[in-house]
Every structure is written in structure tokens, then in C-alpha cells.
Amino acid sequence: MSGTHGTETTAGPVEGHVPPEATSATGEAGDNSAGMAAVTRVARATLSPNGVIDDPTELRTYECDGLAHYRVTPALVALPETTEQLAAVVRACSEHRVPFVARGSGTGLSGGALPRADGVLIVTSRMRTIREIRREDQRAVVDPGVINLDVTRAATPEGYYYAPDPSSQQICSIGGNLAENSGGAHCLKYGFTSNHVLGAELVTPQGDIVQLGGLAPDAPGYDLLGTVVGSEGTLGIATTTTVRLVRLPEEVRTLLAGFRSTDEAGAATSAIISAGVLPAAIEMMDALAIEAAEAAVHCNYPAGAGAVLVIELDGASAEVEHEYAQVERFCTENGAFELRLATDPAERALIWKGRKSAFAAVGRISPDYIVQDGVIPRTALPEVLRAIAALSSSSGVRVANVFHAGDGNLHPLVLFDDARPGAGRAAEEVSGAILDLCISHGGAITGEHGVGVDKAAYMPKMFTDDDLDTMQMVRCAFDPDNISNPGKVFPTPRLCGEVPGKRKHAHPLVEAGLADAF
Amino acid sequence: MAEQSGQTRVQQNEPQADPQKAGALSHGPVPLDGSALRSAFDDEHPPSAELISDCVHCGFCLPTCPTYTLWGEEMDSPRGRIDLMKAGLQGAPMTGTMVQHFDACLGCMACVTACPSGVQYDKLIEATRVQVERHHDRRPGDRALRAAIFALFPHKKRLRALRGPLRAYQASGLPRVVRGSGLLERLAPKLAAMEGLAPPLEKREKLPTRVSAVGTRRAVVGLLTGCVQGEFFPGVNAATARVLAAEGCDVVIPRKQGCCGALSVHNGRQVEAEKFARATIDAFEAAGVQTVVVNAAGCGSSMKEYAEVLADDPAYAERARAFAASVRDVSELLTELGTVAERHPLEVTVAYHDACHLAHAQGVRAQPRTLLREIPGLRLKEIAEAEICCGSAGIWNILNPEPARELGDRKARNIAATGAEVLVTANPGCLMQVSSSLQRQGTRIGLAHTIEVLDASIRGLPVSTLGPQH
Numbered sequence: 001m002s003g004t005h006g007t008e009t010t011a012g013p014v015e016g017h018v019p020p021e022a023t024s025a026t027g028e029a030g031d032n033s034a035g036m037a038a039v040t041r042v043a044r045a046t047l048s049p050n051g052v053i054d055d056p057t058e059l060r061t062y063e064c065d066g067l068a069h070y071r072v073t074p075a076l077v078a079l080p081e082t083t084e085q086l087a088a089v090v091r092a093c094s095e096h097r098v099p100f101v102a103r104g105s106g107t108g109l110s111g112g113a114l115p116r117a118d119g120v121l122i123v124t125s126r127m128r129t130i131r132e133i134r135r136e137d138q139r140a141v142v143d144p145g146v147i148n149l150d151v152t153r154a155a156t157p158e159g160y161y162y163a164p165d166p167s168s169q170q171i172c173s174i175g176g177n178l179a180e181n182s183g184g185a186h187c188l189k190y191g192f193t194s195n196h197v198l199g200a201e202l203v204t205p206q207g208d209i210v211q212l213g214g215l216a217p218d219a220p221g222y223d224l225l226g227t228v229v230g231s232e233g234t235l236g237i238a239t240t241t242t243v244r245l246v247r248l249p250e251e252v253r254t255l256l257a258g259f260r261s262t263d264e265a266g267a268a269t270s271a272i273i274s275a276g277v278l279p280a281a282i283e284m285m286d287a288l289a290i291e292a293a294e295a296a297v298h299c300n301y302p303a304g305a306g307a308v309l310v311i312e313l314d315g316a317s318a319e320v321e322h323e324y325a326q327v328e329r330f331c332t333e334n335g336a337f338e339l340r341l342a343t344d345p346a347e348r349a350l351i352w353k354g355r356k357s358a359f360a361a362v363g364r365i366s367p368d369y370i371v372q373d374g375v376i377p378r379t380a381l382p383e384v385l386r387a388i389a390a391l392s393s394s395s396g397v398r399v400a401n402v403f404h405a406g407d408g409n410l411h412p413l414v415l416f417d418d419a420r421p422g423a424g425r426a427a428e429e430v431s432g433a434i435l436d437l438c439i440s441h442g443g444a445i446t447g448e449h450g451v452g453v454d455k456a457a458y459m460p461k462m463f464t465d466d467d468l469d470t471m472q473m474v475r476c477a478f479d480p481d482n483i484s485n486p487g488k489v490f491p492t493p494r495l496c497g498e499v500p501g502k503r504k505h506a507h508p509l510v511e512a513g514l515a516d517a518f
Numbered sequence: 519m520a521e522q523s524g525q526t527r528v529q530q531n532e533p534q535a536d537p538q539k540a541g542a543l544s545h546g547p548v549p550l551d552g553s554a555l556r557s558a559f560d561d562e563h564p565p566s567a568e569l570i571s572d573c574v575h576c577g578f579c580l581p582t583c584p585t586y587t588l589w590g591e592e593m594d595s596p597r598g599r600i601d602l603m604k605a606g607l608q609g610a611p612m613t614g615t616m617v618q619h620f621d622a623c624l625g626c627m628a629c630v631t632a633c634p635s636g637v638q639y640d641k642l643i644e645a646t647r648v649q650v651e652r653h654h655d656r657r658p659g660d661r662a663l664r665a666a667i668f669a670l671f672p673h674k675k676r677l678r679a680l681r682g683p684l685r686a687y688q689a690s691g692l693p694r695v696v697r698g699s700g701l702l703e704r705l706a707p708k709l710a711a712m713e714g715l716a717p718p719l720e721k722r723e724k725l726p727t728r729v730s731a732v733g734t735r736r737a738v739v740g741l742l743t744g745c746v747q748g749e750f751f752p753g754v755n756a757a758t759a760r761v762l763a764a765e766g767c768d769v770v771i772p773r774k775q776g777c778c779g780a781l782s783v784h785n786g787r788q789v790e791a792e793k794f795a796r797a798t799i800d801a802f803e804a805a806g807v808q809t810v811v812v813n814a815a816g817c818g819s820s821m822k823e824y825a826e827v828l829a830d831d832p833a834y835a836e837r838a839r840a841f842a843a844s845v846r847d848v849s850e851l852l853t854e855l856g857t858v859a860e861r862h863p864l865e866v867t868v869a870y871h872d873a874c875h876l877a878h879a880q881g882v883r884a885q886p887r888t889l890l891r892e893i894p895g896l897r898l899k900e901i902a903e904a905e906i907c908c909g910s911a912g913i914w915n916i917l918n919p920e921p922a923r924e925l926g927d928r929k930a931r932n933i934a935a936t937g938a939e940v941l942v943t944a945n946p947g948c949l950m951q952v953s954s955s956l957q958r959q960g961t962r963i964g965l966a967h968t969i970e971v972l973d974a975s976i977r978g979l980p981v982s983t984l985g986p987q988h
């Protein structure tokens with residue numbers, strides 16, 4: 001992989017396969033065909049007949065996730081229905097040194113589930129059982145393919161819900177959420193996935209089934225669960241997972257506030273947070289993002305707004321009442337020209353629909369776009385937004401902004417038309433410069449979409465070689481053979497040298513001088 | 519046009535003359551099988567690369583796709599099917615596997631509703647199906663079944679042979695292509711189930727050619743009577759005419775109208791679809807109406823597509839556009855006009871089922887609900903997972919009985935959970951489909967078309983006229 005940080009372009013047929021420079025992450029088909037054949041045999045013997053896909057036409061539908069720019073056709077797709085089946089496939093992979101990549105619903109935006117041409121894609125979309133809703137314990141036990149929103153749907157009749165709510169919640173899987181440590185609008189108050197996963201069964205890269213954490217919080221010893229959450233499928237595959245359920249709030253108020261500019265909206269956000277009010281969510285969209293959402297879902301946001309804030313307060317009625325008064329005042333003081341409080345669930349849903357479909361909706365106003373994901377300290381928000389606007393006007397590349405304003409997680413959407421020569425390149429430059437801005441303001445290169453294949457090249461900008469080596473040693477402890485989603489997260493493959501493992505001789509990559517052992 | 523497609527077909531049987539041509543469409547990896555096969559689509563209206571490129575691969579359409587919810591596989595999801603079309607455009611051959619995933623699509627268009635990026639999957643799949651019909655050789659059994667379906671449904675007289683309990687078994691009046699195909703065996707249990715739940719088959723009263731408005735005339739409309747609707751639910755057409763008249767419409771019912779071609783349009787049978795479309799346009803033009811009213815969701819959605827169906831026919835293209843623009847679902851027209859006829863109370867709890875071809879394909883969701891809510895005493899219940907198809911989908915349930923049953927049972931469970939006394943919907947296919955599932959799970963519930971409920975209210979009929987007929 002080289003310096004490209006990839007683009008989420010619309011999946012037009014003009015797209016080729018993965019850029020050639022990315023092949024170190026993606027493998028060459030046929031490198032280990034004997035191994036692959038052996039794994040295929042095991043998969044056929046273990047899984048239901050339609051659970052093994054090797055038809056070349058069918059395989060193509062798995063060649064990318066939500067980041068359609070990178071495409072690799074996997075050698076095999078396995079659709080296990082149970083943990084045991086899944087483990088059997090992983091064990092066979094381990095035995096035959098065949099790389100595997102986990103995939104949930106394939107909505108990831110960093111190419112984390114990009115397959116390997118020489119490997120197996122293990123998809124959890126047939127592992128969708130909600131095993132238990134334990135009302136008394138405020139826990140749900142679910143299989144890895146269970147869709148995020150379905151957990152909430154199952155818990156709602158009991159008076160609970162699952163708090164982390166990525167915009168993709170209607171389809172993304174709990175396993176994918178765990179692997180990406182996904183966040184969402186309501187993470188401002190409730191925290192990311194890592195705050196809500198209490199235990200997980202993990203199929204290790206050797207194919208062993210181990211239990212990390214459990215129903216009780218804070219197990220003694222190292223926090224291996226904490227290590228696995230956010231590991232993007234590089235430490236094994238999470239199966240049955242125990243998550244925390246949160247009591248449905250007594251009252252929810254959703255406010256839509258229209259401002260003339262993002263500066264005003266940013267100032268209102270800062271005023272709210274510094275006054276000690278903690279809304280469940282504060283989301284911001286700028287004019288371009290509003291235009292897209294309007295085109296897609298007719299959300300009827302205030303006309304002429306340069307920015308809107310979606311602010312949601314929840315909790316005990318008295319508290320919400322009190323906070324609402326403050327929020328209203330901070331918005332007006334900072335220039336809000338329209339305040340609209342949702343009066344019924346339908347109105348609330350429509351306000352959120354505008355926000356939640358914003359990414360995909362950008363497809364309506366631009367043929368291609370890059371979804372960027374960076375975090376900055378909230379206080380740097382106005383400054384960074386101005387810098388982005390300056391970048392945009394100096395380069396002529398349009399940038400739409402949608403973000404979790406409350407916690408400084410930016411999602412600039414860099415718009416371009418790939419049919420115009422040089423446009424893609426220019427967009428990538430702007431997108432990269434935005435990340436640099438985030439880093440230079442003390443932020444990070446990803447807030448919630450993960451590193452995947454897309455941002456691996458950016459890791460050295462944030463971390464020293466020592467930092468990266470330390471991370472890779474953790475990886476080696478779990479996956480000495482480097483078969484669990486290899487090529488993702490880290491820019492250069494490092495091999496696990498002397499750590500206990502099955503390897504008898506130097507790895508061919510070391511011999512060829514392509515990778516270091518340490 | 520007919521000649522043209524004939525020509526194309528001849529061409530297709532020959533090997534691709536210019537090997538470069540297959541590659542011309544391809545931008546990525548060209549044929550997947552080692553063999554140098556012809557790419558899946560020819561140049562005559564393949565699925566549009568531009569429309570395909572609207573898909574950003576976000577996956578938001580997946581949970582509403584019935585086949586994805588059944589099987590959890592990417593290639594049986596909207597996103598995956600679009601990938602397959604793209605592979606076809608890039609030179610992948612039309613393999614049996616590829617066709618299987620296109621065939622498995624119910625055409626319910628739930629994905630169109632769900633897609634934030636505005637992907638026009640309806641246009642994509644229709645173009646794809648035409649190509650499949652041109653280039654794919656189906657297995658003999660499948661071919662026979664399809665032939666039988668298209669020899670039966672668009673023909674009112676043949677459908678009539680199926681009316682009445684168990685009549686199907688002795689439907690000797692039908693052509694051999696129908697009798698030998700296994701079609702009747704697949705239909706008979708459904709017909710029996712439906713007859714158990716639907717309002718009793720009225721004597722087929724011959725509709726007059728014109729029904730005059732009650733009171734001040736507010737519009738002159740043409741009414742499509744439809745094949746399945748007309749034969750199995752004749753009461754629906756009579757009720758439609760009565761309600762329209764009560765609301766001030768002169769209703770013209772052209773005697774000469776035939777099948778609107780919905781099944782052909784939705785199954786890639788281009789030439790046949792064009793023929794039906796032309797005839798329907800002729801019939802209603804001759805009737806001199808400005809608005810054409812439809813009470814069957816599938817018919818309405820295909821008639822609104824006539825502009826696309828006849829786009830290549832210079833003699834009809836413009837007329838088809840005007841015709842398509844004049845088509846209204848009956849609930850659309852009634853809400854546009856606004857209510858004048860008095861509604862009498864109906865003390866009943868109804869569950870409203872969104873027919874896919876009304877809700878997803880025509881975007882008509884609010885209007886039927888508004889009309890039902892106007893009836894005093896009526897309680898309206900929503901059905902969980904409303905956006906997921908009941909599995910009827912035109913002829914899909916005949917071609918794919920097992921998955922259709924799974925979908926039907928799932929829908930029936932959600933319907934039963936509402937506790938409603940009457941299930942209301944606007945498509946004969948849905949009623950046939952869910953009634954067998956409801957019967958299987960022992961749910962006693964009445965079945966009615968939206969317009970029958972309105973009719974009962976306007977006429978002050980008792981609720982029992984809508985109840986289960988056991």
C-alpha cells in the first residue's frame with residue numbers, strides 16, 4: 001500500500017479492482033492454492049451446502065464493503081451459522097496458512113472487510129440470533145451478525161435499548177461494531193461500543209473458542225476484551241457477544257436549530273457543553289450536507305440555513321425540561337434563527353433521518369465523494385472548520401460537513417467527479433490535508449470508521465515506529481501467523497519472529513527483504 | 519420495435535463477431551470464467567452504467583430486501599444484484615448463477631424506498647430482466663411453468679375457469695400448455711385458501727360502461743378492471759365504481775380493455791408488454807377520459823411505466839407519456855378530490871397492509887390510510903415490518919413456492935399480532951398470498967380491499983360484510 005488513502009467513490013463501473021499498490025494487503029490469488037483447496041474441503045464438509053461460495057460471479061458481490069474504491073475478489077466466501085462452524089473454518093485456515101477476513105454487514109468505511117484474493121471471507125450474516133434479553137441484568141446476548149438496530153427493537157418492549165447508534169444502525173452488525181469500536185450520534189453521552197460490550201466469545205486466529213469478559217463487568221487480569229474491541233478483525237473473530245442495555249429515557253426532546261453559519265453553530269455547541277449540559281447528541285450539518293439530505297429524504301430543514309444542529313436531550317422529565325431551557329437560550333444567543341422542537345415521534349424520526357442518511361445522500365449532489373473521519377478537540381472546531389473552508393476554496397474542491405459536533409468527530413465529505421481528469425487526485429489531496437489538520441490540532445486520523453486498508457498509510461503520521469511495533473507485538477501475541485485480516489491497520493507487515501508459533505523457518509517475506517521480523 | 523428485437527435475438531445466437539466488443543464495455547477485470555464467453559448484456563438498453571454508479575454500497579437497502587432477510591447473502595441483496603449487473607456490463611457472462619439471483623428478486627422495490635442515494639433499482643432490474651429473457655435459456659420445467667403463467671393470467675376467460683371452490687382441478691377448458699405445466703397444482707391451494715377468507719364470490723355482475731356521478735360532477739375518469747381483480751374480486755370493481763360515483767365522478771368503463779401487461783412488464787417480456795400497453799392506451803384514449811383510475815397496485819405501477827415501455831416506439835412514445843401521467847391509484851384520486859360523500863361509522867379494527875407495488879413502486883402510503891381514518895369508528899393498526907414484501911410479488915410466489923411461503927408466514931404472523939378483524943390492502947395478489955398463510959396458522963380475519971371498506975361505510979353496510987366468511 002502506498003500513500004493513497006483511498007476514496008469512497010460511488011461504485012461506478014469505471015472503477016477497476018484494488019489499486020495495484022495495495023496488493024500487499026490483499027494477496028495474490030493462487031499463492032497457496034493447495035492450502036486454499038484444503039480449506040475449501042473443510043468448509044464444504046462443515047457448512048450447509050449453500051454456506052460455501054466459490055462461484056466467480058457470486059464472489060464478486062463480496063469484493064468490497066462500504067468503501068467501494070478498493071475491490072478484491074475473495075477466493076472463497078464462508079457463511080457459517082454457528083460458532084463451531086466458524087471456528088472450524090478458521091482452524092483450517094490456521095492449519096494451512098490461509099488468510100481470512102471477517103465480514104459482518106459490509107458497511108465499513110475504511111475497507112476493513114476488504115477480502116484477500118488468496119483468502120477466505122468469513123461472513124456472519126447468517127449468525128443473527130438474539131440469544132437473550134436479560135432485562136434484570138440489563139444485558140443482551142447476541143450473535144455477531146445481529147443488526148445493531150435489532151437489538152434495540154428486541155429490548156424496547158422491555159423498556160431498554162442499545163445505546164451506540166452508528167448512522168448505519170439499520171444494517172451494521174454488532175460484530176462489525178465491536179471490531180470498529182463504532183460510535184454514533186448518542187455516543188456523546190453514552191460512550192462508544194467499547195463502553196457497551198461486556199463480554200465476547202472470540203474465535204482466535206488458531207480457531208480456538210475463548211471467552212473474554214462476561215456478564216459481570218471488569219474481569220480481573222488484563223483487559224483482553226478491551227484489546228479486542230476496535231481491533232478491526234486482526235485479533236480473531238468475535239462471535240456471541242454480551243452487550244449492555246440502557247433504560248429507555250423517561251423523556252426525549254429533539255431540537256432542530258438553524259444557524260446562518262457553522263461558526264455560530266459551533267459556538268452554540270461550545271456554549272452548551274461548557275455550561276455543563278450533556279445532551280445525548282449534538283450533531284451538525286453544513287449547507288451542502290443539508291442540500292444532500294433534503295434531496296434524499298425531504299427532511300425539511302430550515303430554509304437558508306448555513307448550518308443546523310440536531311440536539312437531543314434525554315433523561316428524567318424534570319432534568320430534560322431544565323436542560324432544554326438552557327439549550328434553547330444558548331442557541332438563540334449564538335444566532336439560531338429557527339428552533340424546531342419535534343412534537344411527535346414522526347417528526348423526531350424525520351429530523352434524524354436527514355442526519356442519518358446524509359453520507360449516502362451525498363450521492364445525490366455529487367457523482368463521487370470521499371467520507372473522511374477525523375477527530376479534534378471540540379474547542380478546535382471553529383478553527384478547523386474555517387481551515388477546511390479555506391482548503392476547499394483554494395482548491396476548488398467542494399467539502400460537505402456532517403459531524404458529531406459534541407465530541408469533535410468530523411465527517412467531511414469531499415465531493416468530486418471522477419469523470420473529470422485530475423478531480424480524484426485533487427479530492428484525495430484535500431482529504432489528506434484535512435487529516436493533517438486534525439493531527440496538527442491534536443486530534444486523530446479516525447474517530448469511528450477505523451483504519452482498515454484506507455488509513456494504514458497514515459498511521460506513521462500519528463505514531464512513532466516504536467508505537468507501531470508495540471501494537472504489532474500485541475497482534476503477534478494473538479495472531480503469530482499473521483492470517484487474521486492481514487494487511488489492515490498497519491502500514492508495513494511485521495512478522496512475529498521468535499514468538500511461539502508453528503513456523504519452522506524464516507518467512508518468505510523476510511527472506512525477500514520485504515518485511516522485518518522482531 | 520418487435521422486428522428489431524427479433525433481429526437482436528438472431529444476432530445473439532451467433533458468437534460475438536468482434537471480440538473487442540465484449541471488452542469495450544469493460545473497465546475492470548473482464549470475463550471471469552476462463553472461457554471467452556459473450557458478456558451478459560447486449561447493447562440494446564442494458565442496465566444503465568450511470569444508474570448503477572449511483573449506488574454507493576452503503577448497504578442501507580439490505581434489511582428491507584426480502585431475499586436478503588431470508589438468506590443473508592450479498593448476491594441476493596439489492597446491492598449484490600447491482601454488483602452482478604455491473605459485472606455483466608464489465609464483460610462477465612450471463613451464467614445460470616447470475617440469472618438465478620436476478621430471478622430471485624421479487625421486484626418489490628423496497629430497496630428503492632430504502633436507498634438514500636436515489637438508486638433507481640426499478641429501472642435497473644427491468645432492463646436486466648429483458649436481457650435475461652433475450653439471452654438466457656431456462657430449464658424446460660421452468661420454461662413450461664412460465665409459458666403456462668403467461669398463457670393463463672392475461673386472459674380473463676381462462677381465469678374464469680378457475681373460479682369457485684376446487685374448480686381449478688377440473689379446469690378442462692384451459693389450453694394444454696396450462697394443464698400440463700403443474701401451474702394449476704400450485705394455484706389450487708391458494709385459490710381455495712383465498713376463497714375461504716375473501717368476501718364471497720359475488721355473481722360476476724356485468725359492469726355498465728358508464729356510471730354517472732352522484733350529485734355535482736367533479737371529474738370524468740376511466741376505470742381499469744384488471745384481470746385477476748376482475749375475475750376473482752369482481753366486488754372490488756363494482757365498489758370502486760360506486761365510491762367514485764358517490765364522490766362525484768362519472769366513471770367510464772371501456773368494454774374493450776384487456777390486460778394492462780403488468781406481469782409482462784415486470785418479468786422482462788418486452789414485446790408482449792408493449793403489445794398490452796398499446797392496446798390499453800388505445801382503449802382509454804377512445805373512451806376520452808383525462809384520468810385513468812386503477813384499483814390493483816401491480817396494474818397501476820406498470821401503467822405508470824408505459825412511457826418507458828414504449829419509449830422506442832415513435833407512434834406511441836408521446837401518447838404513452840401522456841397516458842402514464844394520467845394514471846392514478848384510486849386512493850390517490852380520492853384524496854386529491856377530497857371527500858364529499860358521507861361516511862357512516864364502521865366499528866371495526868383493521869390492519870392496513872402496504873402492497874409493494876403501491877407503497878414502494880408508486881409511493882402511495884399516506885392516501886389509503888387517510889381515507890380509512892376518515893371513517894368514524896374505524897381503528898387502524900400498523901403491521902410490523904410493513905416494508906417487507908409478503909412474498910406474492912406478481913408471479914414470484916408461483917415460481918418460488920417455498921421462500922414465498924416463508925415470507926407469507928412471516929407477514930401473517932405480523933398481521934395476526936395486530937389483533938385486527940379485517941386485513942385491508944389494495945392488491946389481489948397480496949390477498950391471495952397472505953390468505954393461505956393466515957389460514958395455515960389458523961388466523962380468522964376478514965380480507966378486504968380499501969375501496970370495499972369505503973364502499974361499506976358510504977352505503978352504511980354492517981361490518982359483517984367485511985368479516986371472515988366461514
Ligand SMILES: Cc1cc2nc3c(=O)[nH]c(=O)nc-3n(C[C@H](O)[C@H](O)[C@H](O)COP(=O)(O)OP(=O)(O)OC[C@H]3O[C@@H](n4cnc5c(N)ncnc54)[C@H](O)[C@@H]3O)c2cc1C
Nearest residue numbers: 104105106107108112167173175176179182183233238448
Ligand atoms: C452510510 C454509513 C454511515 C455510517 N455511519 C457510521 C457512524 O455513524 N459511526 C460509525 O462508527 N460507523 C459508521 N459507519 C461505518 C460502519 O457502519 C461501521 O464501521 C460498522 O460498525 C461496520 O459494521 P459491519 O457489520 O458492516 O462490518 P463490516 O464492514 O463487515 O466489517 C468492519 C470490520 O470489522 C471486522 N469484523 C466484522 N465482523 C467481525 C467479527 N464478528 N469479529 C471481528 N471482526 C469483525 C471486519 O473484518 C472489518 O475489519 C457508517 C457506514 C455507512 C455506510
Ligand code: SF4
Nearest residue numbers: 583623624626627629
Ligand atoms: S426489488 Fe425487492 S427483492 Fe428485489 S432487490 Fe429490491 S428489495 Fe430485494
Ligand code: SF4
Nearest residue numbers: 573574576577579633
Ligand atoms: S441503499 Fe442504495 S446506495 Fe446503498 S447499497 Fe443499496 S442501492 Fe446502493
